[in-house]
Amino acid sequence: MATLKTPDGTLHYELRGQGPLVVLFAAPMNAGAFETLADLLATDHTVLTTDPRGIRRSVLDDPEQDSTPALRGRDLALLLAEVDAGPAIVFGSSGGAVSVLALAQDHPEGVRAVIAHEPPHYTRLPDRDKLDARMEDMVATYAAGDTRTAWAIFMENANIHLPEGALEHMFPAERDPQDLADERYAFLHMMRGTVRFEPDVAALRDGPVRVLIGLGEDSAGELCDRASRELAAALGTEPTMFPGGHVAWTEDAEGFAVRLREVLRGL
Structure with a gap:
C-alpha cells in the first residue's frame, strides 16, 4: 500500500505481484472490491488497484470537489508514471470504465490497452x-x-x-x-460527471491505445448494455463479452479471472 500526492489531493494505491502491469479500477467502488481478483492475477502480473478520488482512502483537499472521468483519468496517468512498470493494460468497470476511456483519449502514454467494462454513460443514447x-x-x-x-x-x-x-x-x-x-x-x-461523459470516438478509434468495450453476458437490456453496444458500434468493434453482470468481478472473481486472462493474452 502507498500514497501519491496529486495537485488536489492524495491517492491511495496498492501493488501486488510481478509481471506485466495490469490496472483494475472502478468508481465509486474502492480498491477493496478488487482484492480477490487482484490476488488471482498477481500470480503472474503486477496488479495496481486504487481508491478513486474522494472515496475511502483517496482524499481530496476540497472534499466537495466533483469527480469527473477526466480527473480520474488524469489520476490514473499520474499513478502509471509513479509506478513506472512498463506499458499497462487498464481494466475499468462502471464509473471506472468511462475513466479508462478518458485515460486512453487524454493520456495515452504508458497505456497499451484499456478494457472499458460496462461504461454507464448515456450521452449517445436516444433517450x-x-x-x-x-x-x-x-x-x-x-x-x-x-x-x-x-x-x-x-x-x-x-x-x-x-x-x-x-x-x-x-x-x-x-x-x-x-x-x-x-x-x-x-x-x-x-x-x-460519470453518466454525462462524452467519449471522443475518433480519438479512441484512431489513437495509439487499443480500446475494448466489455459487456456482461447477464446485462442484456440494462442501461450499460445499451451504452456499451452503442459505443462499440461507433468504434467499429463488437463488445468483448464477460461472464455475469455489472459487478461480476466481485460476485465470482475466479470465473471472471479466467475470462479476463483470455482477453489479456489477446492484447
Missing part, C-alpha cells in the same frame, strides 16, 4: 434527456435525505430489476460511517 431528468431527480432526492428512494431511481435508470425487498436489505439499521461518506460523495459529486 438521454429522459435519463438525465431522472438522474437529476435522483441526486435531489438523495440530497434531501431520502436514500432509499434515490437508490430506487438509480436502479430504474440503470434498468436493473432487483428481487422483491432487496432494497430494504441494502440499508441495515447501523451503517458504517465511511460507507455512508462514500455513498454521499458518489451521489452528490460523482454520478453526474
